[in-house]
Every structure is written in structure tokens, then in C-alpha cells.
Amino acid sequence: MVSRRALVTDGPDVGAVAGNWAVVGSRCVDVTELNPAPTPAEVFAYFQTLPLPQLTTTVQPPGGTVLVGLPTIFYTDAPTEQVFTVDIRGFVVVITAGAQSFTWHTGNGDAVVTSDGPGAPYPDETVTYDYTSGTYSTYLTVTWGGTFTVDGSAPVDIGGTTTTDGPTVQLTAVQAHAVLTNPYD
Template sequence: MVGFFVVQRRPIVRPDLTYVNPDDPAEVLPSPTGLAPGDSVGDWRNQSEGCYDITPLNPPPSGAEVFSYFQRLPLPQLTTQHQPPGDGLTGLPVIFYTDSPTTQTFTVDIRGFTVVIEATAEQFIWHTGDATGQIVSTDPGAPYPNQTVEHSYRSGTYTAYLTVTWGATFTVNGSAPADVPGTTTTDGPPVTFDVLQARPVLTNPYD
């Protein structure tokens, strides 16, 4: 990367209330009246100009640098869906899944480089809300009849939510993709539901 730069300078007042003459660096002059140490004297003057190779001064973003951006991205908070959609029944497992997006693309500027980060949900932790704690899966689940994540409850009221672990790849100015060296997590909003106890009741079909 090559840039054209104009280097300018102007003297400042030193602690002893003197400054260096910009026309003769060997000469020290008293500062003008009213100026304090650190104040500038005179106008900016061009010292040099030209084209400079600044590639070593601004290398492409490293994986660690991209990871620091990745951790701050507004990744989706995946919503927990459950079936039955209302109250559940003891003896009938509750099905969990999410229909929220499990991939997301972000484009960020890092020191003038265009970095595209492709985030993907890699692990799903279903917090069931009861003593069993968690169910871990590598897929987002699915509704009936293709369910992959389900849990049986005793009667009661439960609050469940989903923690997602995100990984990512990134490109820099259209380069080949590379892995972001780390993961981050998001917690989805909680969902509360009741699980009811079904009781058989004998009835007279002729009534």
C-alpha cells in the first residue's frame, strides 16, 4: 500500500519559555509574549512530501483482531419455540426448536480493510427450566414430526431459554476465508409454559 504524504511541523513553546527557530534548528528564541509552555508558535510549514510504502505500518487484520470485533457484533438472540404451543402434558414430551436465523453476515471496516464475517450457530444449549438443567445439541431442532430435541416434565410451570455458541469465518478485501479463532455466545429470550397433569375420567356414554 502506497500513500502520498505531506509532513508539516511547527515549533512549540518549551518549559523554559523558548522555542526552536524553524529556519535554523540550532537557534533557540524566546517565546512571544502571552504564550505558555506547550503552545504552538507560528504557522505549519512543509518539511517534506512524497510517496511512501505504508504496508508494514498497516498490515491486514489478524485473526485475533477480527475476533475482538466478532465478540461485539449484534448476533441474533434465537427464540425458543415449543410444542404443544400452549400448555404441555405430563407423559407427553415437550418439543423444542428455534426458527430464528442460524447464520448471519456482517461487513466491518478495520483500519481501512473491508472484513466480511460469516457467523454460524455451532451449538445449542436448551435450558429446560427444571432440575435436569440443559440439553445440548448441534442442530436447531425441528417441529413435530421431525423433532430432534424434546424433554419430559412433571406438572408445574417452567421457563426455558436457548444459549447459542457462534463460530465464524472471515475474509479481508476478498481474500480466501479463514476461521475466526474463538467463539461467542448469545442468550435468547425466555419462554414460560405450564405442564398439566392429565387425569382419566370415566363417563357414561349414554348420558
């Protein structure tokens, strides 16, 4: 059996306008309304899910034993600013999260110490607490806020805050007792 192919020559030229279409003109169409930039509410929703650090509490004196009658010093030396780049619907969003406040849970009932900075070690201590005898679990809650940019725009404040809790630190507060000794023994 022999197959024959026929060349079709009837019909419009390739690329020609078919039907009752006419070229009226050309223009650019702004598609921004079809995909608007992320709103502050959208960015805040992402902000709340970021893996923000859980800052560790450092205590002085070190070692987990503190003295009754002497201030216990709290501070953290962990970074208090984090930068995240996320993609929201095709837009590059850079979120800069910064620690705004620090709440030091002393483990002594509802007693907390708040500060707007990360504290400092001795001799520049800025966050202290005086314990009575006992055992305590202390930790740090950090409130984070920040700004964001969309595709390199000017920074805009994030419309809210979120918090992280650091790991607990176990402390034992002991009473120091004076002991008289004979220097000639």
C-alpha cells in the first residue's frame, strides 16, 4: 500500500490575523493590581513564624549557685538582631527583627525584671535580682519587633511584635556564713 501526502496551500499565511480582528494599537498594561505587593499584615504573619533565636540567660556568679544578700546579675550576649529574606508571592521581602524588650523570669513566684537592653556582666551590670534561700528556674523572654522592605523599598515598621522564651537556667541561692579563723594556726 502506498501512502500519498498532499501539500495544503489553501488558508491564511502563518502568523496572519484570522477572522474579524484588527490591530488598533499596542500599550503596556500595569499588572500591579493583579499581584500587589505584600501588605504589612501578610509580612507580620510571616514574621510570627520566623525561627527567631531563643536567647540564653547568663548568670553571675557562674556555676548555678548564687548568694543571698548579693545581687545576681543577668545578661545575654546572644545577637539581638536577625535578618531574614523571604519570598512572598514572588516579591523579595527582607525582614530585620530586633529585640525590643527583655523580661527576666527570676523563678521566684511572679517576680520579673524587665529591661530594654540585653544586660551586661560585672562590673557594668544593668539587670540584677536579690534572691532568698532556695532553688529557682530562671529564663528570658524576648519581645521582637522590626522592619521590612519589599524588593528594595524603604523600610516599613512591622505592625506588631512576637516573643521567644530562652532555655531555663537552674539556680540555688545559698546563705553565706562568716567563719572566724585564727591566722596564727
